Structures are given as C-alpha cells and as structure tokens.
Amino acid sequence: MTRRIGVALCAAFDLPAIYADAFAAEGLDLRAPDALASPEEASFALTFKPEPDAFAPYPNLGAVIGIGAGVEAILACPSRPADAPLIRQTDADQADQMAGFALWHILHWHRRFDLMLAAQEQGDWLTGAGGLRLAHVDGAPWPGPSPRDFPVGVLGFGFLGRRVAEAALALNYPVRTFSRTAPEPLPGAEHFHGDALADFLSEVRALVAVLPHTPATERMLDAALFAALPRGAVVINIGRGVHLDAEALTAALDSGRLAGASLDVFDEEPLPSDHPFWRDPRVVVTPHAASDATARAVARAARAALDDLAAGRASPAGLVDPAAGY
Amino acid sequence: MTRRIGVALCAAFDLPAIYADAFAAEGLDLRAPDALASPEEASFALTFKPEPDAFAPYPNLGAVIGIGAGVEAILACPSRPADAPLIRQTDADQADQMAGFALWHILHWHRRFDLMLAAQEQGDWLTGAGGLRLAHVDGAPWPGPSPRDFPVGVLGFGFLGRRVAEAALALNYPVRTFSRTAPEPLPGAEHFHGDALADFLSEVRALVAVLPHTPATERMLDAALFAALPRGAVVINIGRGVHLDAEALTAALDSGRLAGASLDVFDEEPLPSDHPFWRDPRVVVTPHAASDATARAVARAARAALDDLAAGRASPAGLVDPAAGY
Numbered sequence: 001m002t003r004r005i006g007v008a009l010c011a012a013f014d015l016p017a018i019y020a021d022a023f024a025a026e027g028l029d030l031r032a033p034d035a036l037a038s039p040e041e042a043s044f045a046l047t048f049k050p051e052p053d054a055f056a057p058y059p060n061l062g063a064v065i066g067i068g069a070g071v072e073a074i075l076a077c078p079s080r081p082a083d084a085p086l087i088r089q090t091d092a093d094q095a096d097q098m099a100g101f102a103l104w105h106i107l108h109w110h111r112r113f114d115l116m117l118a119a120q121e122q123g124d125w126l127t128g129a130g131g132l133r134l135a136h137v138d139g140a141p142w143p144g145p146s147p148r149d150f151p152v153g154v155l156g157f158g159f160l161g162r163r164v165a166e167a168a169l170a171l172n173y174p175v176r177t178f179s180r181t182a183p184e185p186l187p188g189a190e191h192f193h194g195d196a197l198a199d200f201l202s203e204v205r206a207l208v209a210v211l212p213h214t215p216a217t218e219r220m221l222d223a224a225l226f227a228a229l230p231r232g233a234v235v236i237n238i239g240r241g242v243h244l245d246a247e248a249l250t251a252a253l254d255s256g257r258l259a260g261a262s263l264d265v266f267d268e269e270p271l272p273s274d275h276p277f278w279r280d281p282r283v284v285v286t287p288h289a290a291s292d293a294t295a296r297a298v299a300r301a302a303r304a305a306l307d308d309l310a311a312g313r314a315s316p317a318g319l320v321d322p323a324a325g326y
Numbered sequence: 327m328t329r330r331i332g333v334a335l336c337a338a339f340d341l342p343a344i345y346a347d348a349f350a351a352e353g354l355d356l357r358a359p360d361a362l363a364s365p366e367e368a369s370f371a372l373t374f375k376p377e378p379d380a381f382a383p384y385p386n387l388g389a390v391i392g393i394g395a396g397v398e399a400i401l402a403c404p405s406r407p408a409d410a411p412l413i414r415q416t417d418a419d420q421a422d423q424m425a426g427f428a429l430w431h432i433l434h435w436h437r438r439f440d441l442m443l444a445a446q447e448q449g450d451w452l453t454g455a456g457g458l459r460l461a462h463v464d465g466a467p468w469p470g471p472s473p474r475d476f477p478v479g480v481l482g483f484g485f486l487g488r489r490v491a492e493a494a495l496a497l498n499y500p501v502r503t504f505s506r507t508a509p510e511p512l513p514g515a516e517h518f519h520g521d522a523l524a525d526f527l528s529e530v531r532a533l534v535a536v537l538p539h540t541p542a543t544e545r546m547l548d549a550a551l552f553a554a555l556p557r558g559a560v561v562i563n564i565g566r567g568v569h570l571d572a573e574a575l576t577a578a579l580d581s582g583r584l585a586g587a588s589l590d591v592f593d594e595e596p597l598p599s600d601h602p603f604w605r606d607p608r609v610v611v612t613p614h615a616a617s618d619a620t621a622r623a624v625a626r627a628a629r630a631a632l633d634d635l636a637a638g639r640a641s642p643a644g645l646v647d648p649a650a651g652y
Contacts, residue, residue, distance in 0.1 A: 096498045097471045100433050103497065107430040116612045117443070123604040125596030125613045145423045145618055170496030171429065172422045270451030278449040286442045287451045292471055 004306060005029045006065075007042035009054040015046055015067070022299035028306070033057070044306060045084075046298075047074055055079040063087060063309055065302045067293065069094065069160060070240060071320050072213035086320040087305045089293040095163035097291035098210065102164045102238060105262040105284065106173065106206045109234040110150045112142065114260065118281070142232070143205065147173040153204030155220075156211035156239060157183050157191070158326060160291075164208055165189050176200055180216070201228040211239040214325035219245045226252040234260040238290040241266040246277075253282045264290045330632060331355045332391075333368035335380040341372055341393070348625035354632070359383070370632060371410075372624075373400055381405040389413060389635055391628045393619065395420065395486060396566060397646050398539035412646040413631045415619040421489035423617035424536065428490045428564060431588040431610065432499065432532045435560040436476045438468065440586065444607070468558070469531065473499040479530030481546075482537035482565060483509050483517070484652060486617075490534055491515050502526055506542070527554040537565040540651035545571045552578040560586040564616040567592040572603070579608045590616045 006023070008015035008030055016032050023030040023046075036042055039057040047054070048067045055061065056079040065087045066074050074080060108114060119126045143149035152168040154161045157179035165186055168175045175189040178200040182193045192200035201207070207229060211217045221237060222245040229235075235258060237244050244263070252258040262284040263277060269288055277283045293301075301318060308316035320326060332349070334341035334356055342358050349356040349372075362368055365383040373380070374393045381387065382405040391413045392400050400406060434440060445452045469475035478494040480487045483505035491512055494501045501515040504526040508519045518526035527533070533555060537543045547563060548571040555561075561584060563570050570589070578584040588610040589603060595614055603609045619627075627644060634642035646652060 093472050093474065093498075096473050100473055100497050101437060101471075104430060104433040104437065104439060107426050107433075111427060111430065111615070113430060113612075116615065117610070119613070120604060120611045123599040123601075125599075144620065145427075145615075146419050146620065147422050147426055148419065167497055171426050171493055172419075273449040273451075275449075278446060284443070285446045286439075287445070289437070289442065289471075294470065294472060 003027060003029045004043050005031060005036070005041045006044040006046055006302075007036060007039075007058060007061075008032055009045050009047040009050045010067075011051050011054075012049045013067075015048070019046065019067070019295045019298060022295035023302065025296075026299045026303035028299065028302060044302070046302065049073045050077045050080070052077060053079050055081055063306060065298075065305065066320075067298050069158075069291075069293075070213055070326070072240070072325065075320070075322055075325060082322075085305075085309060085316070086322065087301065087316060087318045088320050088326070089298060089301060090159050090318045091293045091297040091301060092163075093297055094291045094293045095160050098160045098238065099163040099167035101264070101290040102208045102210070102236060103167050103171070105234075105236045105238075106150075106152055106168060106208070108262070108284065109206060109236075109260050110143070110147070111145060114281070114284075147171050150174075150205045151176060151203050153178065153200060153207045154189075155200075155207060155209045156217075158210070158212065161208075161210045162186060164210055168208075176204060197225075198228045201225065202230070204229055204233060206234050206236060208236045209239050209243055211243050212324075212326035213240045213242055218242050221245060221249070223248040223251065226257050229258070231257060232259045234258060234262070236262040238262075238264045241269070250276070250280075253280070258282075260284070262286070264288055329353060329355045330369050331357060331362070331367045332370040332372055332628075333362060333365075333384060333387075334358055335371050335373040335376045336393075337377050337380075338375045339393075341374070345372065345393070345621045345624060348621035349628065351622075352625045352629035354625065354629060370628070372628065375399045376403045376406070378403060379405050381407055389632060391624075391631065392646075393624050395484075395617075395619075396539055396652070398566070398651065401646070401648055401651060408648075411631075411635060411642070412648065413627065413642060413644045414646050414652070415624060415627060416485045416644045417619045417623040417627060418489075419623055420617045420619045421486050424486045424564065425489040425493035427590070427616040428534045428536070428562060429493050429497070431560075431562045431564075432476075432478055432494060432534070433497075434588070434610065435532055435562075435586050436469070436473070437471060440607070440610075473497050476500075476531045477502065477529050479504065479526060479533045480515075481526075481533060481535045482543075484536070484538065487534075487536045488512060490536055502530065523551075524554045527551065528556070530555055530559060532560050532562060534562045535565050535569055537569050538650075538652035539566045539568055544568050547571060547575070549574040549577065552583050555584070557583060558585045560584060560588070562588040564588075564590045567595070576602070576606075579606070584608075586610070588612070590614055 020030045044063040061084045071088045151174040154165045154177045157177045169188045178192045264286045305316040346356045370389045387410045397414045477500040480491045480503045483503045495514045504518045590612045631642040
C-alpha cells in the first residue's frame, strides 16, 4: 500500500515538527504545505486552527483531522470541505489527563490547599493544634475534609466530562452531571439534562465545566448560572474561554457568591500579562494545560479513521456531527 | 442499659469538646478526668497523646480508644493498661480523605502545578503557544501529562495505603506498593514486600509514604532510600514526621536526586516558624491536615468496639497488635 500523504494546516503550531514522526510510524506521511509535490497529493489534512482559506488549494481531502477534542475553529473555517468527514480526538489517555487535572482543582478548593500554600509563605501552621481543624480556619462554614460533604458537578458530559465524573466518584465525591441530551447513565452519578440545569446546580460545591463550544454554550458560565449555585461554590473551567463571562465571574467572587475559580482557558491565549486574573488570589490560572493528546495517540486515531473511511465504514471514532458541533 | 462512661486522656486536644456530643449520640458518656464522680466509673479511655501517668488512676478500663490511625504515642505510654484492648481508627471516610490528599500532591508534582502557580505570580503563560508543551518548560526531561508515564509508589500498605493505591489506579497511574508482609493483593497494582524495597523503589516517580510508626520505620526515608529512586522522583510523606531524615531530604533536593517533596507531618508540630522547609520552593508544607476521622466516625467506632468486647468478640475493628505497632 502506498503511503498516504497528509497536509498540515495550522496557524498556531508547527504540526509536522510535533506529529510527523508518529504519523510515519503509522504509515502516514504528514507534510507542511510547501513540502508537497502538488496540492493534489494530499489525501487528508491535520489541523487545529486553520487560516480561513487554508483548505482551498487541496481538492482531494478525504478526511480532516483535528488534533484537539474541540473542533469549533475547524467547523468555522469557510474553506473546510463540507463533504470530508471531520475527526476530533477522543483518546482515553487524554481523558485521563483531563480527569486528573480536574481532580487537582477539586481537591485544591475542597481541602483548602489555597490557604495552606499561602500560609506556607508566612511560615504559618494555621491551626496550631495538629491541623485537625483546618476547615475552620477561615471562619467560614467550609465543608470538612470528607469528600461526601463536597458534591461535584460536571457540566458537559462527553467523553471528557464522563471521565472527570468517574474520577471524582472514585474518590467518593458525590457527583452530578449535566448535558443537553440524556446520555448513557454513569452508575453512581446523578444525571440532569434539558431544562434541569438549575436543579443540577443547586447542590454543586465544585462545578467543572468541560463543555464543547457551540452557540448554546457561549458565555454559559454567567451571572445567572453562578446565582443558581450554593453560596461559596467554586467554578473550574477546562473547556474553552468562550464559555465564561469573565466580568460575571469577578462580580461573583467579589460578592462571595463564589469562593474561588480555576481557569485553564481564556478568550485570548496566552492570557494578556496585564489581565487581573493573573494576580487574583481567588483565581488559579493555568496555561491551557489540562490535557494534550500525545502525538502517538493522534497518529493512531488518524490511521484508524483513515482505515475505517477507506473500508467504507461510515462512523469512525471521533467523527464530528457538524450540526451538533462535536 | 446504663450509659457507659469514658475518660478523655489527652495532652494535646480538648477531647470532650470535640467528641462528647457524638459519643452521647452513641450512648457513651465521655468526660474529662475532673468530671468523673470517681476514677472507678471510667470503663474506657479515649486518647491520642497521653501523659506518661495518664492511665494510672483508672482501674476499670476495659478498652483504650485512640482518635487517630496511628497509636504509637499510646503504645509508648508507660501507664497504659496492657490487658485492655487498644483500638485505633480504621474509618473508610478517613481513608478517602487520605487518598484525596495524596492525589492532590501526586497531581501537583506530575502536572507541575508548582511551576504553574509560580508562573501565575509572574503573569507568565509559560509556553506562549497554547500551553500544550508545558512539560518541557523547565528544560528537564519531565514526563508528559499522561498518568501512564508517572508511576506511583505507596510505601506502607495498611487500610490507608491501600486506599491511596486504589485512588491512583482509578486515575490510571501505574501503582506499585510495598509493605513488610505480603498483603491481600490489590488488582492492578504491583506489590513488593520483605527484601524487595530497592526493586519497588527503582521505578517510582512519586513515592507516597503512609507508614505506621514502628521501630523499623523510623527514619526509613533516608539517603539510601532516596538514592534507590529514579533521579527526579518526588516524595510525599503523610504518615509521621519520624519516618523522614530531614537532612537527607534537603541533600537529595540539593543534588537533584529528588525534584520535590510534600510534607504533612514533622518531628515537631507545629513546624517551628524558622524551619527552612517553610520557605523552600521545592517543598510543600501542610499542617498535618491529610485526614481527620470525624467525631461521628470515632464515636461509632468506639461504640462498635465496646459492643464487640462486651459481647465477647475478641477482634473488634481497629484492634491493635502491640507487637506489630498497628
């Protein structure tokens, strides 16, 4: 079988530098546009943030493969070939990374590592009595150290949200999940969907947002949503920056409605160095680091999808429904 | 049935203030020594760090109940009635707390939240390219974000260590465990015991020490142990301060043998405010906050043990083997 040739179309990253070796190991020849003999020889594209006219020169793209779990920038690209199947990443290892990242933030707020790290800078033991009553030190009725007293809510229940929910359940946090449609249930979790968002939010102490970017989810994390959470809840956004109304978040922190927030994604990335979130002690800022499909995983997924499509199998893993947006 | 009266014997905490209500709910009357009508009426003792002569006045103690998972201070007390069963805490909820606390530290080091938190103080996005390559920012060959590349070792495999191992497995970390004797195996984990300590250590990136305090475990975390770990490993001590050789830890951090350490327990608690660990960026100091059996859990365990003993059942939950030390 001849080597299948793909073209890398991305304004943000040098995709061949990251992925070409792994693709070669799968029998796929990934090239930058200027390394093709002719545009016709590209039979698939690998992309993340394509330029508006990125796809225009390539008449023979049988598949478009995104390197991330989210594909909104690819769907929005006007030159995307509408008849070429679009594949996103749905790698189990990436989901594990996302779950671990979310768990750090859940534990960080629940167990008040924010207070402990700040106290370390002052050489302050906090309690002076063995640490057994740490939960009381800030004078607020913060839940105790038992996970049973700190319900976790997962907003968005795709393959990433599901794994976050499983990981929180494994630590014996009570878990509730919300998605637009009714999913396959997760044993041990309480699921909400459709118009039950307020019900879902009403008992959530830590809200983990791992939403796809669709018109319906833009600025979903807004003042009304924060007001539906119990006072003192925390919000952890690991989906996309566009899900968050940043001004509403600051107001909710100022009013005490929210006790803290963890933000891994932003409208503008890198987050501008003068943005107030950087120096807000109530906010943990991380640089879009929650998860990253390995080059090997992306290459394997590409190979599997291209094989499926070549064999006439219509629904390869990760196939995007453009109408749903994921 | 008459209410059973217990005496609180502890130099560190006001036990009746913390536990009396929960004990009353279990039909147990917990009193300070000066609240007893006579020493004879105390039929059990609740304690944590007893004074040397604490038990001497009480001739009728049918059981001694420790409020912690570790009982070394009680075993070492010269006035402890040797014929009274000693009960320690083996509460599942406390084990969940311990597991979550350990997971925060494992994730903290694996995912380099130490670097991200320090970068936040500088308004520094770290990578400038979407954050996808965070693992490379410190210039060292740090493992990537997949849990599969960051093996966790659990040193001490009692009810707490077992739960830590289960939680790490749930996040798909490779887990190896070590204990003195061969335990009931944990599916998915690789177990080492006896003279296989060096084998166990040889592939551990994050070592979680959750050891009992016995003569054999004192200063077990020493230069030889650190030298048996892969270069760049991290050590998380959530057992007792006496397990750690603090000077050896500092030397191992200075030499780069260890990349970091998390310490929740110390020889002297509170850790003296001038101790260098407080301001060492390679060390996370927390105030003995890993877990805390709730008053309700301690009261229920006391009630269950006293009922078992009254009924002639010889092995109530949490019964300590003084020869083993746990």
